[in-house]
Amino acid sequence: MMMIINEPLLPQQQPPLPSSLLIYLYVGHFLSRWGARMWEFSVGLFMINVWPDSLFLAAAYGLVESASTALLGPLVGQWVDRLTYVKVLQIWLLSQNIAFMVAGGTVVALLLYSDLKSTNFVAFISVVILVNISGAVGMLSTLAGTILIEREWVVVISEGQPPGVLTKMNSIIRRIDLTCKLGAPVITGFIISFVSLTASAVTLTLWNVIAVCLQYWLLMHVYNGIPALSESSYKRMSRLSPTDMEESSSTSQEEKSLVSYDGKNLELNQNSFGSKIIEQFTKIPLVSAWRLYLKQDVVLPGIALALLYFTVLSFGSLMTATLEWEGIPAYVIGIARGISAIIGIAATFLYPILESSISTLRTGLWSIWSQWMCLLVCVASIWVQNNLTSAYMLMGGVAASRLGLWMFDLSVIQQMQDQVPESDRCVVGGVQNSVQSLLDFMTYFMGIIISNPQDFWKLTMLSFILVTLAAVLYSLHIYRVRKHLFHGEKVFMLVQWCVRSS
Template sequence: KVLRLWLFCQNVSFMAAGVAVVAILAYPDGAMAYNHTPFICLVVLINVCGALGSLSTLAGTILIEREWAVVISEGEHPSFLAKMNSILRRIDLSCKLLAPVVTGFIISFVSLVASAVTLALWNILSVILQYWLLMSVYNGIPVLSRRGRFADESERVGFVSLESYSGWMNGLVDHPYVSAWRLYLKQDVVIPGVALALLYFTVLSFGTLMTATLEWEGVPTFVIGLGRGLSAVIGIGATFSYPVLESRISSLRAGLWSIWSQWSCLLLCMGSIWVKERVSSAYMLMGGVAASRLGLWMFDLAVIQQMQ
């Protein structure tokens, strides 16, 4: 059910967003001056559908990378799980690298409308392929359909006696969401998990804010694109390096080495603050962020394996 719901919400959301983008691009410029309501509604629809699509993608990532990978690797050597996590992350980063390139080619050599139409059609066609591939894996590995795999988790939660609570407090403490947080806080990997979450709580990545800042600093768009591509390539390289490092020094030490590696690369970003020449400072910032992806993704893989 989770698999079907994830695929349905993800693809329908992106298809709706693609149709809305096509409608905006086909909207007559002169008509916007007289009636803004359709334009505003389409923009709201794009943002809502994009948010739903992103949440659905995150749900699918959790299902495949956090659940299925663990089940499939049961009874295997820890290096098997490390390799599987690395391959999944490599596929993810490769898609993130290729998607902007393909979209950029379509926009540059065809049109912006064609890119939006391609997005909508791609989601229509890919949902069939996705469903077939995922169901093939699900049916081919019977252990994935086994229920009650975590039935004994509640025995390790150590719930506080509810006799001292009454009314709404009783229901609040017994709520599955609260129980899940209490279970998580009892795990040994809670601190590395929080550290990993804080690493993503930053603007030092090739996101929208950093891209806008670099353009404001005078960095050409194609250079920013090359920087993003280099960052993705380094991230893919991390997926090859981590299994080798983990097999030699364990996932714990690999994670420690990775986080110090990222911190060292980010020192270059800090140094760019004192560079007076704006373009040179921007290039230093880009170089530091791109180089730090090696440590970031290796640390990500190390923490994920510790959690699993």
């Protein structure tokens, strides 16, 4: 007995993760992201061809998509938090793929009946609305999958594993996304340039038909093969029941206290009634999700990351449509976006090295300011008279800035994974995506106001100002946490060395 008592308790370490299951996870994620990236790249080109010489349709689509995510993102996070992993997986894959099938098929109809706008404007608007709605549903479903895989499964799978596993998995997941961002636009651009837009829309539809069953098979193998996932799903379900009972109990007690009053404590009970109204308001799912988000220590980095979504400097639909209007071929835009993604993939290799050397916080600081410096090239392109040179400077500056952008993205995500409690991860992740979509919404709203491609420089300047604000906010967060931005003694030693060398 004494031997058992005196024996040191070693931390339990999970067995090594089966490499085959991790490959299944990564391939399933790849299939999902490839379809989303195909649609994301194509939709701007579809819209500028349906309504030439105007960014209105491209901006309107982006407005609908980002508004739906901004409004419903927190609810999607709560929904993911309240259902079992298997149920979320089923609804996510089915709704995402069906939505993109409908969107692709509707675009085919728009392209085949190119004179619909002039012959039957009501039917034209109805079809455009259907494209917008189906695209928005597809992106909301993609958000649910992102929360499930990136904010839940990756964290659960890495628990109990050696240090660095979470960082490595985050980097691989982001690398897959960027690989899709590289490959999907290049292939889609070549199909558009050398076959037709219609062929591109048909390819998108067929991809989602084929991918949905394979995705489900792969991800269910991961769920069944890693016991930690089923255990976590069970714990999440059991966690919800006591909470619901407590809320019901507290509500019942409040109702009793409101009934039992006399003339002397009338004013007190009236105050209680007012407090009850406020409390009920804060229990509204959307409101409670935002309150939970704002309480987090990482709210400032989250807002800084979201500000980077208020931008046209991203090879998104507005920038793609503008480049198309300037006469840049679709395959060139696709290649430029591919180069941008390659630089982003390089960020996923560099991030673990920097993170292990200078910490997650300081990696984020270095990253956001390096992005800012690269975007100075985009600002300089505004004053270049040659349109072709200006377009290539714009694409080059955006592509180079991806190194800092994606390292900053990884840094903020890992801070949220490390500092947000397990019970709040899905909700906080949903609100974070909602904030990002709200800023994305503002980008497309400005695109509708400034819809003339000749005025794209105004959107470029506004985007650069917002990136500057994001860098300043994150720097303030670093100063608040560490009480300094740089190690003063190291800077002083560097200056001394330079003086002595000279």
